[in-house]
Protein backbone atom coordinates (compact mmCIF):
# COMPACT_ATOMS: atom_id res chain seq x y z
CA UNK A 1 0.00 0.00 0.00
CA UNK A 2 1.06 3.57 -0.46
CA UNK A 3 2.41 5.85 2.26
CA UNK A 4 -0.40 8.34 1.74
CA UNK A 5 1.09 11.16 3.81
CA UNK A 6 4.26 11.03 1.73
CA UNK A 7 2.32 10.71 -1.54
CA UNK A 8 0.04 13.67 -0.83
CA UNK A 9 2.47 16.08 0.81
CA UNK A 10 4.17 18.26 -1.75
CA UNK A 11 1.51 17.46 -4.33
CA UNK A 12 -1.46 19.03 -2.57
CA UNK A 13 -1.96 21.89 -0.12
CA UNK A 14 -1.59 20.94 3.59
CA UNK A 15 -5.31 21.58 4.32
CA UNK A 16 -6.25 19.36 1.36
CA UNK A 17 -3.94 16.61 2.65
CA UNK A 18 -5.57 16.79 6.11
CA UNK A 19 -9.01 16.61 4.49
CA UNK A 20 -8.19 13.69 2.18
CA UNK A 21 -6.23 11.37 4.50
CA UNK A 22 -9.28 10.11 6.48
CA UNK A 23 -11.34 9.82 3.27
CA UNK A 24 -8.67 7.66 1.64
CA UNK A 25 -8.33 5.61 4.80
CA UNK A 26 -12.08 4.94 4.75
CA UNK A 27 -12.04 4.17 1.01
CA UNK A 28 -9.33 1.53 1.41
CA UNK A 29 -10.45 0.12 4.77
CA UNK A 30 -10.63 -3.66 5.21
CA UNK A 31 -14.20 -4.73 4.49
CA UNK A 32 -14.81 -1.88 2.05
CA UNK A 33 -15.20 -4.41 -0.79
CA UNK A 34 -15.54 -8.21 -0.66
CA UNK A 35 -12.70 -8.71 -3.18
CA UNK A 36 -10.29 -6.22 -1.62
CA UNK A 37 -8.44 -8.90 0.46
CA UNK A 38 -7.98 -11.04 -2.69
CA UNK A 39 -6.64 -8.09 -4.66
CA UNK A 40 -4.35 -7.08 -1.81
CA UNK A 41 -3.00 -10.63 -1.55
CA UNK A 42 -2.26 -10.61 -5.30
CA UNK A 43 -0.54 -7.23 -4.99
CA UNK A 44 1.69 -8.56 -2.21
CA UNK A 45 2.76 -11.49 -4.38
CA UNK A 46 3.82 -9.39 -7.38
CA UNK A 47 7.45 -10.23 -8.19
CA UNK A 48 10.31 -7.76 -7.73
CA UNK A 49 11.53 -6.35 -11.03
CA UNK A 50 13.57 -3.37 -12.12
CA UNK A 51 10.92 -0.69 -12.38
CA UNK A 52 10.60 1.57 -15.41
CA UNK A 53 7.86 2.70 -17.75
CA UNK A 54 7.32 4.01 -21.23
CA UNK A 55 4.57 4.29 -23.80
CA UNK A 56 5.34 2.20 -26.86
CA UNK A 57 2.88 2.42 -29.77
CA UNK A 58 0.14 3.29 -27.28
CA UNK A 59 0.99 0.41 -24.92
CA UNK A 60 1.94 1.34 -21.36
CA UNK A 61 5.00 -0.86 -20.83
CA UNK A 62 6.10 -1.15 -17.20
CA UNK A 63 8.83 -3.19 -15.53
CA UNK A 64 11.57 -5.41 -16.93
CA UNK A 65 10.43 -8.64 -18.57
CA UNK A 66 10.50 -11.74 -16.37
CA UNK A 67 12.25 -14.92 -17.52
CA UNK A 68 9.09 -16.98 -16.83
CA UNK A 69 5.98 -14.80 -16.81
CA UNK A 70 3.39 -17.60 -16.28
CA UNK A 71 2.92 -17.01 -12.54
CA UNK A 72 2.55 -13.28 -13.15
CA UNK A 73 -0.07 -13.98 -15.80
CA UNK A 74 -2.09 -15.86 -13.15
CA UNK A 75 -1.62 -13.14 -10.54
CA UNK A 76 -2.67 -10.37 -12.92
CA UNK A 77 -5.80 -12.37 -13.81
CA UNK A 78 -6.98 -11.68 -10.24
CA UNK A 79 -7.65 -8.10 -11.35
CA UNK A 80 -10.00 -9.01 -14.25
CA UNK A 81 -11.84 -7.16 -15.78
CA UNK A 82 -9.04 -4.96 -17.15
CA UNK A 83 -10.78 -2.17 -19.04
CA UNK A 84 -8.31 0.62 -19.89
CA UNK A 85 -5.06 0.10 -21.72
CA UNK A 86 -3.32 -1.60 -23.59
CA UNK A 87 -0.70 -2.55 -21.03
CA UNK A 88 2.39 -4.70 -20.81
CA UNK A 89 3.41 -5.48 -17.24
CA UNK A 90 6.83 -7.13 -16.83
CA UNK A 91 6.44 -8.79 -20.21
CA UNK A 92 2.78 -9.85 -19.80
CA UNK A 93 0.66 -8.18 -22.51
CA UNK A 94 -2.78 -7.14 -21.25
CA UNK A 95 -5.24 -6.64 -24.09
CA UNK A 96 -7.81 -4.51 -22.28
CA UNK A 97 -11.49 -4.07 -23.19
CA UNK A 98 -10.79 -0.59 -24.56
CA UNK A 99 -8.17 0.57 -27.03
CA UNK A 100 -7.76 3.66 -24.87
CA UNK A 101 -4.74 4.59 -26.98
CA UNK A 102 -7.13 5.28 -29.87
CA UNK A 103 -9.04 7.78 -27.73
CA UNK A 104 -5.76 9.35 -26.65
CA UNK A 105 -4.48 9.61 -30.23
CA UNK A 106 -7.64 11.46 -31.27
CA UNK A 107 -7.10 14.25 -28.75
CA UNK A 108 -3.38 14.46 -27.99
CA UNK A 109 -2.46 16.56 -31.03
CA UNK A 110 -4.98 19.25 -29.98
CA UNK A 111 -3.29 20.05 -26.67
CA UNK A 112 0.15 21.03 -25.48
CA UNK A 113 0.49 19.40 -22.05
CA UNK A 114 4.03 20.63 -21.35
CA UNK A 115 4.55 21.34 -17.63
CA UNK A 116 0.83 21.24 -16.85
CA UNK A 117 -0.61 20.17 -13.50
CA UNK A 118 -3.63 18.05 -14.43
CA UNK A 119 -6.66 16.64 -12.61
CA UNK A 120 -8.02 13.47 -14.26
CA UNK A 121 -11.59 12.75 -13.08
CA UNK A 122 -12.83 9.15 -13.39
CA UNK A 123 -9.34 7.99 -14.25
CA UNK A 124 -9.96 4.21 -14.18
CA UNK A 125 -6.63 2.45 -13.55
CA UNK A 126 -4.60 5.58 -14.35
CA UNK A 127 -3.63 4.61 -17.92
CA UNK A 128 -4.34 8.10 -19.28
CA UNK A 129 -2.24 9.74 -16.54
CA UNK A 130 0.84 7.92 -17.87
CA UNK A 131 -0.05 9.16 -21.36
CA UNK A 132 -0.32 12.71 -19.97
CA UNK A 133 3.13 12.45 -18.34
CA UNK A 134 4.57 11.04 -21.57
CA UNK A 135 3.01 14.04 -23.31
CA UNK A 136 4.96 16.43 -21.07
CA UNK A 137 2.63 17.03 -18.10
CA UNK A 138 4.44 17.89 -14.89
CA UNK A 139 1.99 16.23 -12.49
CA UNK A 140 -1.29 14.29 -12.64
CA UNK A 141 -3.69 13.96 -9.73
CA UNK A 142 -6.31 11.38 -10.66
CA UNK A 143 -9.40 10.13 -8.86
CA UNK A 144 -11.65 7.11 -9.24
CA UNK A 145 -13.72 5.49 -6.46
CA UNK A 146 -13.85 2.00 -8.03
CA UNK A 147 -11.56 -0.09 -5.83
CA UNK A 148 -10.74 -2.66 -8.53
CA UNK A 149 -9.32 0.11 -10.72
CA UNK A 150 -7.28 1.39 -7.77
CA UNK A 151 -5.93 -2.17 -7.24
CA UNK A 152 -4.99 -2.25 -10.95
CA UNK A 153 -3.27 1.12 -10.56
CA UNK A 154 -1.23 -0.27 -7.63
CA UNK A 155 -0.26 -3.27 -9.78
CA UNK A 156 0.82 -1.01 -12.66
CA UNK A 157 2.73 1.22 -10.24
CA UNK A 158 4.51 -1.78 -8.74
CA UNK A 159 6.16 -2.22 -12.14
CA UNK A 160 6.44 1.41 -13.25
CA UNK A 161 7.95 2.61 -9.96
CA UNK A 162 6.99 5.89 -8.27
CA UNK A 163 5.43 8.22 -10.77
CA UNK A 164 3.93 11.70 -10.76
CA UNK A 165 0.50 10.23 -11.62
CA UNK A 166 -1.25 9.74 -8.28
CA UNK A 167 -4.64 7.97 -8.29
CA UNK A 168 -6.84 8.79 -5.30
CA UNK A 169 -9.47 6.07 -4.63
CA UNK A 170 -12.19 8.61 -3.94
CA UNK A 171 -14.94 10.53 -5.71
CA UNK A 172 -14.17 13.79 -7.48
CA UNK A 173 -16.75 15.54 -5.31
CA UNK A 174 -14.68 14.68 -2.21
CA UNK A 175 -11.68 16.74 -3.37
CA UNK A 176 -11.87 20.31 -2.02
CA UNK A 177 -11.47 22.82 -4.88
CA UNK A 178 -8.53 25.24 -4.80
CA UNK A 179 -8.66 26.62 -8.37
CA UNK A 180 -5.08 25.43 -8.90
CA UNK A 181 -5.12 22.95 -11.81
CA UNK A 182 -3.93 24.05 -15.25
CA UNK A 183 -6.14 21.48 -16.89
CA UNK A 184 -8.93 19.09 -15.93
CA UNK A 185 -9.79 15.95 -17.92
CA UNK A 186 -13.32 14.58 -17.53
CA UNK A 187 -13.65 11.66 -19.92
CA UNK A 188 -16.55 9.21 -19.80
CA UNK A 189 -18.02 10.76 -16.65
CA UNK A 190 -20.59 13.44 -17.60
CA UNK A 191 -23.23 11.01 -18.88
CA UNK A 192 -23.14 9.23 -15.53
CA UNK A 193 -24.08 12.46 -13.69
CA UNK A 194 -27.73 13.22 -12.99
CA UNK A 195 -26.88 16.92 -12.98
CA UNK A 196 -24.31 17.62 -15.73
CA UNK A 197 -24.30 21.37 -15.01
CA UNK A 198 -23.26 20.73 -11.41
CA UNK A 199 -20.33 18.61 -12.69
CA UNK A 200 -19.21 21.31 -15.15
CA UNK A 201 -19.45 24.04 -12.50
CA UNK A 202 -17.56 21.93 -9.96
CA UNK A 203 -14.74 21.43 -12.48
CA UNK A 204 -14.56 25.22 -12.95
CA UNK A 205 -13.82 25.54 -9.21
CA UNK A 206 -10.71 23.34 -9.62
CA UNK A 207 -9.32 25.24 -12.63
CA UNK A 208 -6.97 28.18 -12.38
CA UNK A 209 -7.94 31.31 -14.31
CA UNK A 210 -7.53 30.58 -18.06
CA UNK A 211 -7.18 26.86 -17.27
CA UNK A 212 -8.57 24.29 -19.73
CA UNK A 213 -11.21 21.59 -19.50
CA UNK A 214 -11.00 18.58 -21.77
CA UNK A 215 -14.44 16.99 -21.72
CA UNK A 216 -15.33 13.72 -23.41
CA UNK A 217 -18.87 12.39 -23.25
CA UNK A 218 -21.52 10.48 -25.17
CA UNK A 219 -23.62 12.58 -27.54
CA UNK A 220 -26.57 11.87 -29.82
CA UNK A 221 -26.86 12.84 -33.49
CA UNK A 222 -28.73 15.96 -34.63
CA UNK A 223 -28.18 19.69 -35.08
CA UNK A 224 -30.95 20.70 -32.68
CA UNK A 225 -30.61 21.70 -29.04
CA UNK A 226 -31.83 18.34 -27.71
CA UNK A 227 -30.96 15.43 -25.48
CA UNK A 228 -31.85 11.82 -24.76
CA UNK A 229 -32.65 10.82 -21.19
CA UNK A 230 -32.67 7.00 -21.37
CA UNK A 231 -35.57 5.75 -19.23
CA UNK A 232 -33.69 2.56 -18.41
CA UNK A 233 -30.32 1.29 -19.63
CA UNK A 234 -28.30 2.72 -22.51
CA UNK A 235 -26.12 0.20 -24.44
CA UNK A 236 -26.51 -2.13 -21.46
CA UNK A 237 -25.09 0.50 -19.08
CA UNK A 238 -26.91 1.52 -15.95
CA UNK A 239 -26.70 5.07 -14.60
CA UNK A 240 -26.63 6.76 -18.00
CA UNK A 241 -28.60 9.95 -17.60
CA UNK A 242 -28.39 12.74 -20.14
CA UNK A 243 -26.98 12.42 -23.64
CA UNK A 244 -26.96 15.83 -25.37
CA UNK A 245 -26.55 16.81 -28.99
CA UNK A 246 -23.31 18.71 -29.59
CA UNK A 247 -25.36 21.93 -29.75
CA UNK A 248 -26.75 21.31 -26.27
CA UNK A 249 -23.34 20.28 -24.92
CA UNK A 250 -21.89 23.58 -26.12
CA UNK A 251 -24.80 25.39 -24.47
CA UNK A 252 -24.20 23.56 -21.16
CA UNK A 253 -20.52 24.51 -21.20
CA UNK A 254 -21.26 28.17 -21.95
CA UNK A 255 -24.01 28.26 -19.30
CA UNK A 256 -21.51 26.87 -16.77
CA UNK A 257 -19.26 29.86 -17.56
CA UNK A 258 -16.70 28.37 -19.97
CA UNK A 259 -15.32 30.33 -22.91
CA UNK A 260 -13.55 29.35 -26.15
CA UNK A 261 -15.74 26.25 -26.27
CA UNK A 262 -14.42 24.18 -29.11
CA UNK A 263 -15.48 20.72 -30.40
CA UNK A 264 -12.29 18.68 -31.00
CA UNK A 265 -13.53 15.32 -32.14
CA UNK A 266 -16.62 13.22 -32.69
CA UNK A 267 -16.14 9.49 -33.15
CA UNK A 268 -18.63 6.59 -33.16
CA UNK A 269 -17.41 3.84 -30.84
CA UNK A 270 -16.78 0.65 -32.80
CA UNK A 271 -16.61 -2.97 -31.71
CA UNK A 272 -12.91 -2.83 -32.60
CA UNK A 273 -12.30 -0.08 -30.03
CA UNK A 274 -14.41 -1.63 -27.22
CA UNK A 275 -14.58 -5.41 -27.11
CA UNK A 276 -14.32 -8.55 -24.97
CA UNK A 277 -10.81 -9.98 -24.61
CA UNK A 278 -9.07 -12.60 -22.50
CA UNK A 279 -8.55 -9.82 -19.91
CA UNK A 280 -12.18 -8.58 -20.04
CA UNK A 281 -14.14 -11.76 -20.79
CA UNK A 282 -17.62 -10.37 -20.10
CA UNK A 283 -20.17 -8.72 -22.41
CA UNK A 284 -18.92 -5.62 -24.23
CA UNK A 285 -20.17 -3.33 -27.00
CA UNK A 286 -21.13 -6.12 -29.47
CA UNK A 287 -23.75 -7.41 -27.04
CA UNK A 288 -25.04 -3.85 -26.45
CA UNK A 289 -25.90 -3.24 -30.12
CA UNK A 290 -28.46 -4.74 -32.50
CA UNK A 291 -27.16 -7.23 -35.05
CA UNK A 292 -26.77 -4.54 -37.74
CA UNK A 293 -25.16 -2.28 -35.09
CA UNK A 294 -27.51 0.54 -36.19
CA UNK A 295 -29.04 0.97 -32.70
CA UNK A 296 -28.36 0.02 -29.10
CA UNK A 297 -30.31 -3.03 -27.93
CA UNK A 298 -32.70 -0.61 -26.17
CA UNK A 299 -33.39 1.09 -29.53
CA UNK A 300 -31.31 4.25 -28.95
CA UNK A 301 -28.73 5.80 -31.32
CA UNK A 302 -25.43 3.90 -30.99
CA UNK A 303 -22.61 5.45 -28.95
CA UNK A 304 -20.79 8.46 -30.35
CA UNK A 305 -18.16 10.13 -28.18
CA UNK A 306 -17.57 13.85 -28.48
CA UNK A 307 -14.52 15.66 -27.12
CA UNK A 308 -14.67 19.37 -26.31
CA UNK A 309 -12.03 21.84 -25.17
CA UNK A 310 -13.08 24.88 -23.13
CA UNK A 311 -11.43 27.52 -20.95
CA UNK A 312 -12.12 29.18 -17.64
CA UNK A 313 -12.38 32.92 -18.36
CA UNK A 314 -9.53 35.31 -17.54
Ligand SMILES: C[S@@+](CC[C@H](N)C(=O)[O-])C[C@H]1O[C@@H](n2cnc3c(N)ncnc32)[C@H](O)[C@@H]1O
Pocket residue numbers: 084100121122123124143144145146149170171172173186187188189192
Ligand atom coordinates in the same frame (compact mmCIF):
# COMPACT_ATOMS: atom_id res chain seq x y z
C1 LIG B 1 -16.66 5.28 -18.35
S1 LIG B 1 -15.37 5.28 -17.19
C2 LIG B 1 -14.23 6.38 -17.96
C3 LIG B 1 -12.80 6.05 -17.68
C4 LIG B 1 -11.77 6.88 -18.43
N1 LIG B 1 -11.80 8.28 -18.00
C5 LIG B 1 -11.97 6.79 -19.90
O1 LIG B 1 -12.31 7.81 -20.52
O2 LIG B 1 -11.80 5.72 -20.47
C6 LIG B 1 -16.02 6.27 -15.86
C7 LIG B 1 -15.17 6.19 -14.61
O3 LIG B 1 -15.64 7.16 -13.67
C8 LIG B 1 -15.53 6.62 -12.38
N2 LIG B 1 -16.41 7.40 -11.49
C9 LIG B 1 -17.73 7.19 -11.22
N3 LIG B 1 -18.18 8.12 -10.35
C10 LIG B 1 -17.13 8.94 -10.09
C11 LIG B 1 -16.96 10.09 -9.25
N4 LIG B 1 -17.96 10.58 -8.53
N5 LIG B 1 -15.75 10.70 -9.21
C12 LIG B 1 -14.72 10.21 -9.96
N6 LIG B 1 -14.82 9.12 -10.76
C13 LIG B 1 -16.02 8.50 -10.82
C14 LIG B 1 -15.89 5.15 -12.56
O4 LIG B 1 -15.39 4.35 -11.52
C15 LIG B 1 -15.24 4.85 -13.89
O5 LIG B 1 -13.94 4.34 -13.74
